[in-house]
Amino acid sequence: MRSPIIKRLATISLVFIFLVILAGSIVRATGSGMGCPDWPQCFGYTIPPTDVETLTWRDNRGFEEGQMILRYNHFWVANSDFTTSTTFNQLNWSKYDRHDYSIFNPVHTWIEFVNRLIGALSGIPILILAVLAVISARKNPMNAILSVAVLFLLLFEAWLGKTVVDGNLVPNQITIHMMGSVGIVLLLLMLRARNETEAPRLPKVLVVTLLILLSLTITQIFLGTQTRELVDAALDNGMTQRIDIIPGVKSSLPEIHRSFAWLILVVASILVYAKRATKASIPGFNALIFGIALEWAVGLVLYFLGLPEVMQPVHLVLSIAILSSISYPLFLSVRKT
Ligand code: HEM
Numbered sequence: 001m002r003s004p005i006i007k008r009l010a011t012i013s014l015v016f017i018f019l020v021i022l023a024g025s026i027v028r029a030t031g032s033g034m035g036c037p038d039w040p041q042c043f044g045y046t047i048p049p050t051d052v053e054t055l056t057w058r059d060n061r062g063f064e065e066g067q068m069i070l071r072y073n074h075f076w077v078a079n080s081d082f083t084t085s086t087t088f089n090q091l092n093w094s095k096y097d098r099h100d101y102s103i104f105n106p107v108h109t110w111i112e113f114v115n116r117l118i119g120a121l122s123g124i125p126i127l128i129l130a131v132l133a134v135i136s137a138r139k140n141p142m143n144a145i146l147s148v149a150v151l152f153l154l155l156f157e158a159w160l161g162k163t164v165v166d167g168n169l170v171p172n173q174i175t176i177h178m179m180g181s182v183g184i185v186l187l188l189l190m191l192r193a194r195n196e197t198e199a200p201r202l203p204k205v206l207v208v209t210l211l212i213l214l215s216l217t218i219t220q221i222f223l224g225t226q227t228r229e230l231v232d233a234a235l236d237n238g239m240t241q242r243i244d245i246i247p248g249v250k251s252s253l254p255e256i257h258r259s260f261a262w263l264i265l266v267v268a269s270i271l272v273y274a275k276r277a278t279k280a281s282i283p284g285f286n287a288l289i290f291g292i293a294l295e296w297a298v299g300l301v302l303y304f305l306g307l308p309e310v311m312q313p314v315h316l317v318l319s320i321a322i323l324s325s326i327s328y329p330l331f332l333s334v335r336k337t
Pocket of ligand 1: 025221223322
């Protein structure tokens with residue numbers, strides 16, 4: 001049984017997940033990842049500070065447990081609720097030692113905060129989706145399984161988000177985080193496809209070509225995140241001239257990623273040819289081809305024109321859009337009628 005409500009909720013959740021991915025990428029491109037040193041609160045506040053005044057010790061000021069100050073180039077956390085006296089009493093404070101990051105930049109803080117906010121909001125449609133699907137599990141057990149899996153993956157991502165903050169953005173965790181969002185997108189698309197009223201069957205040759213394109217794209221996304229980790233490592237090592245980053249990388253990963261994109265182009269061309277030959281219609285096909293062309297263009301700009309920050313989120317979001325437009329017609333075509 002198809003459920004239009006589940007389909008609508010899956011669509012809303014997908015929009016949120018895309019926003020989360022976009023916001024996360026903007027966080028990274030602007031270097032705002034440590035804008036909030038703690039999690040889930042930000043400097044111990046639910047709504048983060050806008051100026052350094054809030055993070056400055058003053059006499060006769062009330063603090064709540066967990067709230068932070070910036071003093072002697074370190075963050076300090078209030079041990080309990082208290083009001084300061086005329087002198088700084090270190091016994092009231094613990095040095096924040098989860099990591100040695102101790103900068104307050106309000107723009108970074110707010111970019112990171114909005115990112116977390118979108119992440120938290122994305123939980124609402126996903127939670128409603130899981131509850132509704134579980135309630136009607138008897139009629140449609142697969143909806144319940146998929147929705148609960150999405151919810152668990154989202155919780156895992158939130159937990160990972162916290163460990164990324166605690167670990168001062170350890171690179172591998174960022175890749176796992178990214179592959180987790182890919183998993184959520186795929187599950188939501190599957191769920192949406194199962195509840196779509198019309199599900200065109202594709203000829204076998206198109207299903208096989210799309211499957212090959214899907215596995216190539218997942219591999220390419222993985223290679224892309226590895227390339228990105230090399231870029232981040234170069235930036236962390238103090239490389240300031242972005243144009244020198246890719247030529248200076250002592251690994252062939254960026255070239256592998258670039259060459260692998262040719263494979264995607266070749267298989268996409270085969271798909272265009274096979275579609276013409278079979279005269280079949282693939283939902284979202286034009287968007288897919290346009291997306292691949294655009295991704296190539298953006299990739300070339302990143303590679304040869306010094307990794308412009310504004311292109312990083314575009315490249316990432318396009319990769320998930322491509323993945324979605326490959327998998328959706330596949331999920332529609334292989335679903336049970
Ligand atoms: C056609 C399919 C392509 C896909 C699906 C794809 C996907 C990705 C992904 C997911 C990332 C990681 C982004 C991030 O984590 O922020 C990435 C990074 C990157 N890609 Fe691609 N890419 C493609 C093509 C290309 C091409 C053709 C080039 C260059 C010739 C290229 C150059 C780069 C570079 C330089 C990075 C690192 C950018 C950064 O650090 O932000 N990509 N790619």
